[in-house]
Amino acid sequence: MKKLVFISFIFLWSCGEKSSNKxxxxxxxxxxxxxxxxxxxxxxxxxxxxxxxxxxxxxxYIAAQNEVDQLKNYNLQQTIESSKPISQVMESLASSxxxxxxxxxxxxRANVLATKAKVLDQLSHRRQLDADAITEVAGxxxxxxxxxxxxxxxxxLKTLEDFEEELDEFKAExxxxxTTSDSISAQ
Numbered sequence: 001m002k003k004l005v006f007i008s009f010i011f012l013w014s015c016g017e018k019s020s021n022k023x024x025x026x027x028x029x030x031x032x033x034x035x036x037x038x039x040x041x042x043x044x045x046x047x048x049x050x051x052x053x054x055x056x057x058x059x060x061y062i063a064a065q066n067e068v069d070q071l072k073n074y075n076l077q078q079t080i081e082s083s084k085p086i087s088q089v090m091e092s093l094a095s096s097x098x099x100x101x102x103x104x105x106x107x108x109r110a111n112v113l114a115t116k117a118k119v120l121d122q123l124s125h126r127r128q129l130d131a132d133a134i135t136e137v138a139g140x141x142x143x144x145x146x147x148x149x150x151x152x153x154x155x156x157l158k159t160l161e162d163f164e165e166e167l168d169e170f171k172a173e174x175x176x177x178x179t180t181s182d183s184i185s186a187q
Contacts, residue, residue, distance in 0.1 A: 033131045034077040040142045045149040050156035054100055060093040064113070068145045071138060076131055079138045083117075083124035086141070090117035103155060109148040116141050 047055065055061040067082075067089050074082065094110035120137045123130060158166075 034080075035075050036131075036135075037073075037075050038071065038079055038135055038138045040072045040139045041146065043146060045146040045153070047149055048153045048156050051101075051149075051152045054098065055152065058096070058098055058101075060089070060096045063089045064093045064145065068142050072142055074138070076135060076138075079120070079134060080124040080129070083121040087114075087117040087121040090114045090141075101152060101155060103151070105151045105154065106148070109144070109151045113141065113144050113148055116144055 067086050071079065071082070071086065090110075090113045094107070094114040097106060097110060116137055120134065120141065123134045123137060
C-alpha cells in the first residue's frame with residue numbers, strides 16, 4: 001500500500017513537472033509573438049481642404065489621428081498596453097462630433113471606431129490572450145479610421161446642383177467675354 005501511494009505521488013509530481021515545462025515554452029513563444037508588428041493598411045485617406053479646416057480645431061479628432069498613426073507602428077505588446085487609451089480616445093471622438101460635421105454617416109463611422117477600440121481593449125484584458133484576434137482588430141482600426149475620413153470628405157463634396165450652378169456661371173462668363181470681344185472687334 002505504501003508503495004502504491006509512493007508511486008502515485010511520484011506520478012503526480014512528474015505530471016506537474018511536465019505541465020510547468022509546457023508553461024515555460026509557451027511563455028517563450030508568447031514573448032516572440034508579442035514582438036510581432038501589427039499588420040495594418042499603408043493607405044491613407046487625405047482630407048479635403050474644407051474638411052481639414054473643420055477638424056483642425058477638433059481635439060478628439062487630432063488625438064484619434066495620433067493614436068491611429070502610432071498603432072500602425074506598434075507590435076502586439078504595445079497594442080495590448082495601449083488598448084485602453086485607444087478605446088478612450090475613440091469614445092471621445094464618437095461623443096464629441098461638432099455640429100458642422102454631424103451627419104448619420106459620420107456618427108455611424110465614429111461609433112464603428114469606438115466599438116472596434118472597445119473590442120480591442122476587451123481582447124487585450126482577457127486572461128487568455130488571443131494574439132490573432134487582437135492583431136486582426138488592431139489592423140481593422142486604421143481601415144475604419146480611413147472610412148471615417150471618407151465620410152468627413154463626403155460632407156464637403158459638391159452636389160449635382162452645385163456643378164450645374166458652376167456650369168451656368170461659367171457659361172455666363174464666357175458669353176460676357178465673347179460679347180465684349182465681339183463689340184471690341186466691331187469697333
